[in-house]
Amino acid sequence: MTLVAGADLVQEGAAPRRPRGGGFGRYALGKVLGSLGSLVFLLVVNFFLFRVLPGDPARTLGRGRFTTEEQLEAFNRNYGLDQPLGEQFLTYLRNTLSGDLGVSLRYRVPVSDLIVDRLGPTLLLVGTSTLLAALIGIWLGIRGAWRRGGAFDRFSTSASLTLYSMPEWWLGLLLIAVLAVGIGPLPGLFPTGGLHSVDADPWSVAGVLDTARHLALPVLTLTLAYLADYALVMRSSLLDEMGEDYLTTARAKGLRDVAVRNRHAVPNALLPTTTVVALNFGFVVAGAITVETVFSIPGLGLLATEALSVPDYWVLQGTFLVASAAVILANLAANLVYGLLDPRVRA
Amino acid sequence: MTTTSPTGSAAPSARTVARRRRAAARQRGWREFRRHRSGLVGAAVLLLFVLLALLAPVVADADGLSVTRATGGVLEPPSASYPLGTDDNGRSVLTLLIWGSRISLLVGVLATVISMVIGTVVGLLSGYFGGWPGAVLFRLTEWFLVIPFLPLAIVLATVMGRSLLNIAIVIGVTSWPGTALLIRSQTLSVKERAYLERSRVLGAGHGHLLRRHVLPNVMPLVFANTTLTVAVAILSETTLSFLGLGDPTRVSWGSMLQDAFRAGAITTGSWWFIVPPGICVVLVVLSFTLVGQALEAVLDPRLRERR
Numbered sequence: 052m053t054l055v056a057g058a059d060l061v062q063e064g065a066a067p068r069r070p071r072g073g074g075f076g077r078y079a080l081g082k083v084l085g086s087l088g089s090l091v092f093l094l095v096v097n098f099f100l101f102r103v104l105p106g107d108p109a110r111t112l113g114r115g116r117f118t119t120e121e122q123l124e125a126f127n128r129n130y131g132l133d134q135p136l137g138e139q140f141l142t143y144l145r146n147t148l149s150g151d152l153g154v155s156l157r158y159r160v161p162v163s164d165l166i167v168d169r170l171g172p173t174l175l176l177v178g179t180s181t182l183l184a185a186l187i188g189i190w191l192g193i194r195g196a197w198r199r200g201g202a203f204d205r206f207s208t209s210a211s212l213t214l215y216s217m218p219e220w221w222l223g224l225l226l227i228a229v230l231a232v233g234i235g236p237l238p239g240l241f242p243t244g245g246l247h248s249v250d251a252d253p254w255s256v257a258g259v260l261d262t263a264r265h266l267a268l269p270v271l272t273l274t275l276a277y278l279a280d281y282a283l284v285m286r287s288s289l290l291d292e293m294g295e296d297y298l299t300t301a302r303a304k305g306l307r308d309v310a311v312r313n314r315h316a317v318p319n320a321l322l323p324t325t326t327v328v329a330l331n332f333g334f335v336v337a338g339a340i341t342v343e344t345v346f347s348i349p350g351l352g353l354l355a356t357e358a359l360s361v362p363d364y365w366v367l368q369g370t371f372l373v374a375s376a377a378v379i380l381a382n383l384a385a386n387l388v389y390g391l392l393d394p395r396v397r398a
Numbered sequence: 399m400t401t402t403s404p405t406g407s408a409a410p411s412a413r414t415v416a417r418r419r420r421a422a423a424r425q426r427g428w429r430e431f432r433r434h435r436s437g438l439v440g441a442a443v444l445l446l447f448v449l450l451a452l453l454a455p456v457v458a459d460a461d462g463l464s465v466t467r468a469t470g471g472v473l474e475p476p477s478a479s480y481p482l483g484t485d486d487n488g489r490s491v492l493t494l495l496i497w498g499s500r501i502s503l504l505v506g507v508l509a510t511v512i513s514m515v516i517g518t519v520v521g522l523l524s525g526y527f528g529g530w531p532g533a534v535l536f537r538l539t540e541w542f543l544v545i546p547f548l549p550l551a552i553v554l555a556t557v558m559g560r561s562l563l564n565i566a567i568v569i570g571v572t573s574w575p576g577t578a579l580l581i582r583s584q585t586l587s588v589k590e591r592a593y594l595e596r597s598r599v600l601g602a603g604h605g606h607l608l609r610r611h612v613l614p615n616v617m618p619l620v621f622a623n624t625t626l627t628v629a630v631a632i633l634s635e636t637t638l639s640f641l642g643l644g645d646p647t648r649v650s651w652g653s654m655l656q657d658a659f660r661a662g663a664i665t666t667g668s669w670w671f672i673v674p675p676g677i678c679v680v681l682v683v684l685s686f687t688l689v690g691q692a693l694e695a696v697l698d699p700r701l702r703e704r705r
Contacts, residue, residue, distance in 0.1 A: 088537065088541065089540070089544050093541075100557060101557065212687060216629065216684040217680050217683075218655075218676070224664055224672055224676075225673070227664050228664050228667065228669065228672065232664060232667060234667065234669075243665070333547050333548075334546075334547075336549060337547060337637070340548050340549070345659070355549065355552060356641055359642060359643070362556050367556060370549065371549040371552070375546055375550070
């Protein structure tokens with residue numbers, strides 16, 4: 052709610068300059084309520100996925116794990132699965148909202164502790180790659196669209212389409228093979244996986260450099276995987292703007308080509324790109340899961356894929372919940388920023 | 399296109415006229431599609447892969463899939479008898495690749511059918527019916543849209559167990575919201591057109607309006623979207639199989655890559671086990687995307703300018 056109050060202040064401050072463009076408070080409130088709805092929906096889906104869908108939860112959760120009826124009963128009692136469904140749901144809500152996501156079957160520690168431990172590497176990897184991909188992708192899109200049909204445009208569009216059609220982890224495998232293992236006379240330049248060397252102190256200067264060297268290939272992989280979308284969307288939204296009359300006016304005023312592009316066309320074309328960024332967070336999460344697996348980076352993604360082989364259901368459920376909630380909140384943030392930037396969407 | 403038949407005798411029935419008009423529209427569409435070279439190339443590549451998948455039993459012996467009857471050595475490099483080398487079980491990679499195309503394409507198409515059916519029905523209904531039923535469906539679509547695909551698919555696949563049908567269901571059930579939103583917006587615009595109002599005034603019910611007037615107008619969009627969805631579905635199948643969530647008894651491109659990764663084909667430098675399956679995935683996905691884009695451009699004249 053503080054968010055909305057803050058937004059109202061912004062609106063009042065801006066109101067004299069933009070008499071028609073108000074209503075950011077209402078717009079923001081709508082978006083916040085929508086995201087709250089999504090979060091509630093997520094909580095419900097998360098509950099039913101594991102308990103109702105397959106029939107008997109204990110048999111699914113412990114497929115092949117139990118040999119006697121007593122073990123099955125003990126398991127049911129332990130996880131409260133012998134309670135009526137309504138009661139289970141209330142317990143689940145209470146636990147989840149207080150941060151209790153159950154205990155990992157494999158590590159025997161609370162899932163929430165595991166998730167907090169693994170959050171850092173994922174954020175570092177995903178944050179760096181998203182930033183790089185956005186910058187490079189948008190630059191590629193602008194250059195391509197401004198000289199549409201030129202050699203640069205043809206190359207960057209086909210490269211983007213090819214990258215878009217490629218499983219990002221396969222690209223990672225190729226990069227490991229070429230740059231980390233080495234091919235023929237080419238020596239391996241980078242480590243094949245992990246976040247840092249065993250003996251390195253991550254907080255010393257050497258340790259930071261070591262981590263950077265370990266992250267170089269995964270960041271390169273994810274950047275290439277993410278940037279295709281930015282480039283393609285930026286290109287097409289700039290092409291949409293280029294037919295507009297205000298650009299002709301700008302040229303008629305005698306502005307140089309670069310000024311017309313950077314001051315007039317690009318800011319408007321950036322707006323639709325923001326929406327795509329918001330819709331893409333799910334894709335970003337998927338990339339993190341597979342690339343962490345390929346490069347053995349101890350983040351949330353690796354936690355989830357490691358839990359698959361056990362299978363460690365509470366860990367899977369916890370990572371699913373956290374990843375989805377993160378996507379919903381990131382979406383909300385992008386929507387709010389978009390509303391601030393473009394008064395038209397507030398209608 | 400005229401109302402008289404070629405022979406000039408009796409006037410043709412409404413059905414004949416409609417059929418002729420549709421045939422003409424198809425021809426126009428094909429002429430337009432042929433102008434998109436990338437779409438044509440994509441279609442040709444797809445045709446090749448479909449033929450390969452259909453002819454798999456003829457061109458590659460199914461015995462080559464058996465681990466126990468494998469004839470080659472472990473991770474042998476390409477040779478005359480094994481054009482693409484062997485895998486960690488001594489099977490020919492080329493044989494696996496050809497048979498894998500069947501599963502990858504099949505799962506992709508199955509998942510797409512599921513996704514399109516859900517997406518089209520939800521989109522049509524939420525666009526056509528105003529009021530709370532439409533609003534509820536729209537909300538549901540939006541909620542599903544923000545739940546990230548891969549974590550949901552991982553959880554679903556784990557809970558449901560690993561089989562060919564299940565992986566198709568998982569992909570289908572998680573990939574429909576985009577289609578639903580697209581169909582919904584198209585339905586909203588079709589709904590306002592005058593001929594629908596005329597039909598309603600003449601006493602047409604909801605079922606008739608939806609089936610005879612709204613759906614045919616939305617269908618072209620569904621087709622273009624289908625091709626793009628197949629691309630995404632095949633990519634998803636590859637990723638889920640790579641994570642070990644595919645059918646363990648069948649070979650697909652994704653499961654080959656999982657084998658290669660687990661067998662350490664990267665550290666041993668066995669490129670023939672890693673590169674070919676990935677290239678096949680890229681070729682097929684790229685082709686579907688190119689065909690889908692060309693179809694979109696044919697169906698939506700506003701896009702023609704752009705490419």
